[in-house]
Amino acid sequence: MAFAAVGLAAAQSSTTSAVASTTSVCAAQSVLNVCVSQQQASTSQCAGNDYDCLCTGYTNLSVCYNNCPNDPGAYNASQFKTQYCNAASV
Numbered sequence: 001m002a003f004a005a006v007g008l009a010a011a012q013s014s015t016t017s018a019v020a021s022t023t024s025v026c027a028a029q030s031v032l033n034v035c036v037s038q039q040q041a042s043t044s045q046c047a048g049n050d051y052d053c054l055c056t057g058y059t060n061l062s063v064c065y066n067n068c069p070n071d072p073g074a075y076n077a078s079q080f081k082t083q084y085c086n087a088a089s090v
Helices: 002-020 029-043 051-064 072-088
Strands: none
Touching: 029 051, 051 072
C-alpha cells in the first residue's frame, strides 16, 4: 500500500503537464482549454495523498474532455481519474 501511495504521489506531480497537452483542435477547443486550465488549478490544490480530492479533481477534468473527446489529453485525464478514484475507495 505504501508503494502505491508513493507511486500515486509521484504520478500526481507529473500529470499537470501530461494532461495539459491539448494539441488537437476541435470545434470547442477554447472551451476545453478554459475548462482544463480551471480544473488543473483546482486539482493542484490537492495534497499528493488526498485521493478523494484528486479523484474529484480528475473526474471534473475528465468531464472537460466531453467537449473534445478525441483530444490526446482525454485519455490521460481518464487514466488518472481511475487511478485516484480507485485509491480513494480503498
